[in-house]
Amino acid sequence: MGLLDDYETEELDYDSAPNHRSGYVALLGKPNVGKSTLANQMVGQRLSIVTDKPQTTRHRILCICSGSDYQMILYDTPGVLREQRHKLDSMMMQNVRSATVNADCVLILVDACKAPEKIDEVLEEGIGDLKNKPPTLLIMNKKDLIKPGEVAKKLEWYTKFTDVDEVIPVSAKYGHGVEDVKNWILSKLPNGPAYYPKDIVSEHPERFFVAEIVREKIFLQYRNEIPYVCQVNVISYKARPNAKDFIQVEILVEKNSQKIIIIGKEGKALKLLATAARLDVENFLQKKVYLEIEVKVKENWRQDVGFLKHSGYGGQIGIV
Ligand SMILES: Nc1nc2c(ncn2[C@@H]2O[C@H](COP(=O)(O)OP(=O)(O)OP(=O)(O)O)[C@@H](O)[C@H]2O)c(=O)[nH]1
Ligand SMILES: [Mg+2]
Incomplete structure (x- = not known):
């Protein structure tokens, strides 16, 4: 990769x-x-x-x-x-x-x-x-x-x-x-040296791409305002030598009604989302992972400058 x-x-x-x-x-x-x-x-x-x-x-x-x-x-x-x-x-x-x-x-x-x-x-x-x-x-x-x-x-x-x-x-x-x-x-382009090794395609950490993949699946699975009210954070990423990597992800939404939609009846929608995301994450990382997704409410996160900065908007990304 x-x-x-x-x-x-x-x-x-x-x-x-x-x-x-x-x-x-x-x-x-x-x-x-x-x-x-x-x-x-x-x-x-x-x-x-x-x-x-x-x-x-x-x-x-x-x-x-x-x-x-x-x-x-x-x-x-x-x-x-x-x-x-x-x-x-x-x-x-x-x-x-x-x-x-x-x-x-x-x-x-x-x-x-x-x-x-x-x-x-x-x-x-x-x-x-x-x-x-x-x-x-x-x-x-x-x-x-x-x-x-x-x-x-x-x-x-x-x-x-x-x-x-x-x-x-x-x-x-x-x-x-x-x-x-x-x-x-x-x-x-001017004449100049390579700034990165030639086989590198990005410098963002793996956890950034994991969060982005989950966000992509949200965009693909849910309609109307749901994709826009979701923020995805990787809250823990544990590489385990003798077991699948363990990745914990949280999805933040703004209201409880949105959380209910993301989870779906008997948790079916969230399960579908987690499977689609896991398969793509595994494809991206070229290894099997265990992906756990939790949905939480954080009111008005889209207006919270401190939170947005902490989540990497308008600056360095992937440091959450
Ligand atoms: N047919 C066709 N569809 C394309 C082409 N390029 C992009 N698309 C489609 O256009 C849609 C938007 O593509 P993106 O690459 O996400 O567009 P974007 O400009 O990055 O969008 P934002 O990140 O939302 O600003 C997707 O459904 C793509 O598959 C193209 O050359 N031909
Ligand atoms: Mg784009």
């Missing part, structure tokens, strides 16, 4: 060929346009959770894409929201801005199925504060869902009416056009 945890004691190999390129890339866009799908496709592994619902990604997720002569450090970000209703929303937007601070270039994704529209809001939220604007690429994603003639028309619109350096159509889901995106990024 290749997370940095495994390599902490090893020397990083900074030996760089003179033409080696490296740098930071921010992936921005409105919710649900396919940012996480593209990040995963570029890294070649399912790191960032993907669902059909908007506002799936809440953190700034580091995804490392390396080749023999390059290393692209991608930041997948939460979708840019027009309206910020909770403190959680505004802290998610801090994660968008922090992704672009040191970015060598910026990718702005739009959904090819939607009528073309200006991207000013995303640009403003993402790079509005920066003095030196990084090179920007507009990626028209989900091109597989529209006819080639439509793709051409929309490309023309975006080229004409947005202030970006280039426009590329892709299908992140099927990997079409992803090489073009990589080549564009490469043309913008």
Whole structure:
């Protein structure tokens, strides 16, 4: 799998060929346009959770894409929201801005199925504060869902009416056009050494990904407001040499009525959730685990700045 945890004691190999390129890339866009799908496709592994619902990604997720002569450090970000209703929303937007601070270039994704529209809001939220604007690429994603003639028309619109350096159509889901995106990024990255070992794909701890996988299953299993009122924390993670790893997870919701929905009649819904999550966690970690999930109520957690910070929003993630 290749997370940095495994390599902490090893020397990083900074030996760089003179033409080696490296740098930071921010992936921005409105919710649900396919940012996480593209990040995963570029890294070649399912790191960032993907669902059909908007506002799936809440953190700034580091995804490392390396080749023999390059290393692209991608930041997948939460979708840019027009309206910020909770403190959680505004802290998610801090994660968008922090992704672009040191970015060598910026990718702005739009959904090819939607009528073309200006991207000013995303640009403003993402790079509005920066003095030196990084090179920007507009990626028209989900091109597989529209006819080639439509793709051409929309490309023309975006080229004409947005202030970006280039426009590329892709299908992140099927990997079409992803090489073009990589080549564009490469043309913008400075010469420099690899910052991470080449076989590392992220630096977040395993427990962060476990919590994200549980959150993905909540998004997939429950409807309406339920996915949005859930915070998932790994409260204990015990690696056991002669037994399955033991992972305790808590799901926080805002009201008792939501807890009742998550648990379901005779606990059936929670059991379904726990099984789906466990299978995916095992697949991710490549080992069997024992996963215990508890549901608790924490009123108004989405408005509690101290709690949000403690849970890693708007800062370092995975330290819970
Ligand atoms: N057909 C098609 N679907 C896609 C493509 N890329 C993403 N999707 C789907 O679009 C939905 C949203 O994808 P995500 O990658 O979660 O989008 P996101 O921009 O990260 O969303 P947020 O994290 O909520 O902001 C999922 O159902 C994906 O399977 C694509 O190229 N083609
Ligand atoms: Mg996402």
